[in-house]
Amino acid sequence: MIVKRYIVDNMQEAMVKIRYELGNDAVIVSQRKIRQKGFLGFFKPKKIEVTAAADDKDKKSSKHAVSSDIEKEIAELKNMVENLVKNNKETKGTKKSQKIRIKENLLNNDVPEEIIENIIESIKKENGDGKINAKNLEKLLIKYTRELLKEDDKTDSRVQAFVGPTGVGKTTTVAKLASLYSLYRNKKVGLITIDTYRIGAVEQLKAYAEILNIPFGVIYSIKDIPNVLNQMKECDIILVDTTGRSSKNAMQIAETKKFIEEIKPDKISLVLSVTTKQRDIKSIIENYKMLDYNNIILTKLDETDIYGSILTAAYYSKKPISYITVGQNVPDDIEEANSDKLIKLVLGE
Numbered sequence: 001m002i003v004k005r006y007i008v009d010n011m012q013e014a015m016v017k018i019r020y021e022l023g024n025d026a027v028i029v030s031q032r033k034i035r036q037k038g039f040l041g042f043f044k045p046k047k048i049e050v051t052a053a054a055d056d057k058d059k060k061s062s063k064h065a066v067s068s069d070i071e072k073e074i075a076e077l078k079n080m081v082e083n084l085v086k087n088n089k090e091t092k093g094t095k096k097s098q099k100i101r102i103k104e105n106l107l108n109n110d111v112p113e114e115i116i117e118n119i120i121e122s123i124k125k126e127n128g129d130g131k132i133n134a135k136n137l138e139k140l141l142i143k144y145t146r147e148l149l150k151e152d153d154k155t156d157s158r159v160q161a162f163v164g165p166t167g168v169g170k171t172t173t174v175a176k177l178a179s180l181y182s183l184y185r186n187k188k189v190g191l192i193t194i195d196t197y198r199i200g201a202v203e204q205l206k207a208y209a210e211i212l213n214i215p216f217g218v219i220y221s222i223k224d225i226p227n228v229l230n231q232m233k234e235c236d237i238i239l240v241d242t243t244g245r246s247s248k249n250a251m252q253i254a255e256t257k258k259f260i261e262e263i264k265p266d267k268i269s270l271v272l273s274v275t276t277k278q279r280d281i282k283s284i285i286e287n288y289k290m291l292d293y294n295n296i297i298l299t300k301l302d303e304t305d306i307y308g309s310i311l312t313a314a315y316y317s318k319k320p321i322s323y324i325t326v327g328q329n330v331p332d333d334i335e336e337a338n339s340d341k342l343i344k345l346v347l348g349e
């Protein structure tokens with residue numbers, strides 16, 4: 001028995017290939033519509049995955065003894081397929097149908113309507129009255145996405161604070177960065193936490209400090225700040241972990257702000273998980289503006305295939321994305337973000 005999988009545009013094409021390769025007695029085992037990964041996949045027509053099976057003997061005999069009738073039939077089918085493909089190409093590419101497709105597909109990907117309208121407007125503006133075909137749509141999308149996904153300046157600021165909602169991975173990210181700086185970049189790193197709110201939070205960061213054999217300090221109240229910072233005066237890099245705050249609770253964020261104002265970090269990173277709903281990302285980004293963060297770190301990219309939230313985060317914050325994290329392992333699962341990498345994630349390869 002031979003089983004083969006075909007990725008085709010339509011069933012006629014599948015039939016031609018199956019008959020030619022597996023013979024007349026081949027049977028179709030399954031067929032399903034498939035789509036490519038990433039945003040660009042949404043703009044491409046769906047393909048069909050067809051699995052066909054044939055007896056080994058059938059294939060050999062039929063392949064060698066294709067009768068002229070079958071050859072004729074194949075030629076006809078080929079012709080049909082070519083015509084179909086041609087017609088398809090001609091009907092695609094009108095401005096209206098592309099616009100509707102962009103909208104539908106981005107909505108499917110959970111991208112907020114406002115961003116979609118903005119994308120369509122930019123493409124319309126850029127393109128004038130010209131016809132949009134799949135190819136220049138791709139180009140414009142890449143261009144637009146690149147504008148949104150600004151590069152981070154990547155300066156290693158001395159005092160860096162990490163803020164964000166509960167459970168997004170702030171402490172884990174701080175531990176990853178502490179390891180990178182101390183093990184790979186030979187920096188003297190100090191760790192500080194102001195999270196004395198969640199049970200076990202102090203111990204969590206302290207454990208990493210002990211493994212890395214680096215100084216560790218806890219800020220219980222604002223008056224501790226000068227002292228704890230002073231203990232770390234020898235450090236090249238000081239990473240400050242904070243309490244997870246619900247973005248809906250402005251009072252809690254204001255509480256963190258009091259500490260941040262006194263610590264005066266050189267850089268504040270807003271840590272966000274890409275598994276967060278798009279609408280929530282928008283409100284987190286807005287409500288945390290109170291803390292005047294400089295850049296964004298996106299976590300848990302390993303937990304999803306839909307990367308629309310990268311675009312959402314960049315669009316609403318207008319801040320660069322500095323790191324992405326891709327798993328629970330310290331320190332391995334963190335990567336510096338750059339525009340090319342982010343564009344690939346958002347739009348697909």
Ligand SMILES: Nc1nc2c(ncn2[C@@H]2O[C@H](COP(=O)(O)OP(=O)(O)OP(=O)(O)O)[C@@H](O)[C@H]2O)c(=O)[nH]1
Binds near residue numbers: 195
């Ligand atoms: N899959 C995955 N899990 C992650 C990632 N980063 C962190 N986590 C996990 O997310 C959970 C919460 O991580 P923490 O670092 O404690 O999150 P936090 O933001 O400090 O949480 P709070 O201090 O409670 O606000 C842990 O189980 C981490 O292992 C990541 O990139 N991918």
Ligand SMILES: [Mg+2]
Binds near residue numbers: 171195241242244
């Ligand atoms: Mg934490």
